[in-house]
Amino acid sequence: MADPFSQWKHRTIHDLRRLRNEPILAVAVAAIFGLLLLFIVYPLIRVFAVSFIPDGAPTLRLYREFLGGWFIRQALLNSVVMGVLTAVGGTLIGFLFAFALTRTDIPGKPLLTAAAILPIISPPFVSALSIILLFGNNGLITRQLLGFQEFAIYGLRGLLLSQVFTFFPVAYLTLRGVLESLGGTLEDAAMNLGATRWKAFWRVTLPLCLPGIASALLVLFIESIADFGNPLILGGSGFPVLSVQVYLQVTGMYDLPGGAALAVILLVPSVTAFLVQRYWVARKRYVTVTGKPTRAVLKVVSPATQWVLFAACTAVALFVLLFYATILVGAFSKAWGVDHSPTLRNFGYVFGVGAQAITDTLVIAVTSSPLAGLLGMGIAFLVMRRRFPGREAMEFISILNFAVPGTVIGIGYILAFNQKPLLLTGTALILIANFLFRYIPVGIQSGTAVLRQIDPAIEEAATNLGATTQTTFRRITLPLLVPAFFSGLVFSFVRAMTAISAAIFLVSADWNLMTVQILSQTEAGRLGAAAAFSVLLILIIMAAIGLIRLILGRIFDYRYQATFG
């Protein structure tokens, strides 16, 4: 038995030889590696460098200072607590929806599905305002409906409310995919063999879902501790969290090295969760798609339980509805929250002052998201179906940015791309590159998930039947990848329209974004205008998703269940 290193060496040499015979593959691999190193690794290295070498000589001074003080330790602890609770709450609600929508015959499924994915589009800052209007001291629900005199919205409670609301769709999408691919046949089998419904659920459905649940928990944990919009407004000063401290260290104390050091500290829990997700949970999938029929005959849910699930889902859906209605009302009101006489003034303002930002945002989102979709799909295909040296490294680097908070990426980008020959600051390119490389992970994840589930035998069969490699790719692999392409595309589009933490460092006089406008309007006290911008943002995203589905459906005769996120 050879030792691992010589095994690895042998394999690498073998792969390199193969690569020599496939020049196109070699060029593609080299190009993608070049891009990933330039736009993901290099900016991160710049951030690390600034934090370890703040004044010209290498030192751990910043880390010692931060980890020695109570404040940052408290913030780190808070981040982890918040991450865990959000992950648990979000996964619970996500599972509730996924289970109810795949395993029962409850009415109103299309509406509930919409409610379960809509919160992915929550415009920054205005969402938090909407939460305050619903649940604050003077909130519609807390005060008018429930009659609380004081309801402390700032702190862990308010934060959890808004984070669970924002992130449960991610868990829902993951778990829905898992439950769908499981099919109901195994539950049928269990019940045919005499198991009760409960037993079938506890002993069959749930254990089979566990890898999916663990994966959702970890993804939500990462999203939660990297999130910065919600805690910035709702965390308040009583509940400091690390992601906000990173931002504040840079923007409040003007301390770039300190912010970078805090970012590196924040990377520890987040990358740990990420590694656990990648190399432990992701390995434990039980499911494969074989092409055999999986339609269930029996139902694992009794009618009574079904109605309980329906009631729970409807309650959450109503909350989602209320949330968006609040923003809508704000956009058409004279004074949001106080004087709701209807007016179009806010929209007049948006199309006047904000017209440039609207077109800029659209141009950037429309450019970056197809590129993110294509690149994500390409990387997923290469990683899963081709052999070349550095395959694991490519996959790891390309999804690494998912675990890095936006503020860090934003600062890394200006540090990395403000000098010739890499002068990108002030152009649209820097924004496009940022969105492109930050949001490919979703496309890659869903791409690899799809390919992992599809037996290569299907492709081999096509080849055996006489199809060329290209035909196989075009007629078999590509159409199978379309759903992954779709989710990568939609996700990066949504984020390009709504993200702000990295973009705020990259916008320029020529290229501005709607989210930055929303920030500026809320800062200046024009709440109606901020709400109007948000409504417009939501409408554009919904129209775009519809359009993308239509186009992909036309091209690929694509009838998969839409997944996005």
Add this chain to the structure above:
Amino acid sequence: MRARLLLCGFLMCLLAWPAVSWGQDAVVVYSSVDEENAKKLLDAFTKATNIKVRFTFLSSGPAVARIEAEKNNPQADLWFGAPSENHVALKEKGLSQAYVSPNAKELAAKFKDPDGYWTSFYMNPLGFASNLTVLKQKSAEPPTSWADLLKPEFKSQIQIPSPQTSGTGYNMVAALVLIMGEEKAFDYLKKLNPNVQTYTQSGTAPSKAAAIGQAGVGIQFTPAFLQLMGEGYPLKVTFPKEGVGFEAPAISILKGAPRVELAKKLLDWFITIPGQNALTDAKTFFFPVHPKAKLMEGLPAFDQIPTINYDAVWAGKEKKRLVDRWINEVLRAQK
């Protein structure tokens, strides 16, 4: 094949884009004045001088982070707005350059850097905004002194920007230190803790919370209050009789500014009388710094407001120490 052609065309467009922005001779501004007011003010400048302006809104923190990260190759020519202590920090980081405008001699000393690194072009006092509906429910009167804020009826009703994160919050702490002396100021702030609902991260969050009734009293600089009152929110603005600080947003010309001559002209114009009157004509709710400029109707005369002689240079120097003390004594004691 067609798809490949499309993709190529697409990439070509991508490469062509940056070219669009080259070759225009416009002064480039990072503006910490909010988008709408910045647009009105800079449009007035363009109209008066025929010099084109391109600007980006960045609140003060991101602006400094940007300017610092770009120092080897500055993208912008000047930083427009954000209180003068931020410009003191910019000067100390060596990111701005000196220019004494010939028009600056009309301005009081507190509105300009002695070496010409920054020049203030408007000012705003700090004030209290009370939500009259909320205070009526609590049977409370709008506070007219710092001491009033300690009253039990304001329990968990006051929002203040956090000095750790917001220049406005720091301005308040520094002003209190100047008014009361440091020990008494920190005693006061600790006593105020139970009445503080939250220390907000943003300097303009308290006005919004007060407007929608989340808080009874918000403390910050006045323009957003006046803006919100104009929109119809039931607010009343009062000033503490012991005295308040004020902000004096400034202009700094950045070190290595690519279009330094245009930047100087912009600074020159904004402190002339026509430039100062633009503040009023644009309905910004900002107070002019030039003694002869006109004041917006409805604004109290600046000498009616009990502003103290706030020292931005001192405040800038003491910032790190005072903020650390605030975190360790006041924030830590909260709840």
